[in-house]
Amino acid sequence: MFNFFKKDPKVAQDTQTNPDKPAPSKPSLFARLKSSLSRTRTQLTSKLANLVLGKKEIDAELLHQLEKILLEADLGVVVTKNIIQKLTQSLDRKQLNNPQDLFTQLKTELESHLLPLEQPLVINTETKPFVIMMIGVNGTGKTTSIGKLAHQLKNQGHSLCLAAGDTFRAAAVEQLQVWADRLAVPLIKQHSGADSASVIFDALQSCQAKEQDILIADTAGRLHTKSNLMDELKKIKRVLGKLDPTAPHEVLLVIDATTGQNALQQAEVFTKEIGVTGLILTKLDGTARGGIVFAIGQKLGLPIRYIGVGEDIEDLRPFDAKAFVEALFEETEETEHTSDKI
Ligand SMILES: Nc1nc2c(ncn2[C@@H]2O[C@H](COP(=O)(O)OP(=O)(O)OP(=O)(O)O)[C@@H](O)[C@H]2O)c(=O)[nH]1
Ligand SMILES: [Mg+2]
Structure with missing residues (x-):
């Protein structure tokens, strides 16, 4: 695939090399994000590149094909229709004169859907402890995300403790103990x-x-029935409230991006039953359907606090809308991006 875009200066800042420092071999955050979204990029942008290959003009038929591509990447019907509508308006106003115009506007539209969801988790240090409850169905990545998040928060200088609230699944306590x-x-x-x-x-x-700063509580992802699980989560919220009426301060719903539209349904149930203040979208590295980020954002309107882009301890990232879209569109060859090493 050829590259349609120059590197965005805001994103590029993050990847500048200081000439005075020897470059360590660790890839930059942006390079890592890019590689973890490679399957989605293949699904989305490579198809787009093929679509416009050899075309000098954009027409309604091409936008129709684009609509199909966006749907296949799991952006969801509402977001896709909205984007195609905006592009059609531009086409009618003769503002889409070539593939480059199309890509530029498409990127802008994608960003505008994600920007409102970029609201990082803010720890209120006056609340001690700041209580974070991690919820979600089994296997989505709750316990792993707790480990990664605890690692980050500890590195930021917070004192914290963990609670082994998944008492149902055999070995869940041991997993958190590790x-x-x-x-x-x-x-x-x-x-x-x-x-x-x-x-x-x-x-x-x-x-x-x-007087610890933060408590992160793990919870079960599966009990005997779904209503048992919801009752248990509600009870946890109630008892926390007895010790601190403002707790929990953050209820993070963990969603597995590889489960596509199913993830969306789960999210709706948890949001309605328990109340959710933020999302963690995991396993974006393992799916070609990272477009689900757009569908979830549109449907739930909840902040995406973090994304999971791999199994390493560093692979939980605060959600950055601009970098996310940039990573979907950028050329993959590392050789072209020597400045991507930090
Ligand atoms: N590739 C990839 N794997 C992930 C990510 N996040 C979690 N995983 C893996 O997903 C699997 C399940 O993770 P857990 O943290 O045990 O999931 P859980 O939600 O706690 O599951 P239960 O305890 O059964 O409810 C593990 O093998 C994790 O390493 C991610 O962002 N990318
Ligand atoms: Mg778990």
């Missing part, structure tokens, strides 16, 4: 099968006594 040991943060836990709300209540008490 993270707690690795990060050297305290884990409050009980035996498997214990009451989840009681574990998290104890954890908050302990965290309050130690």
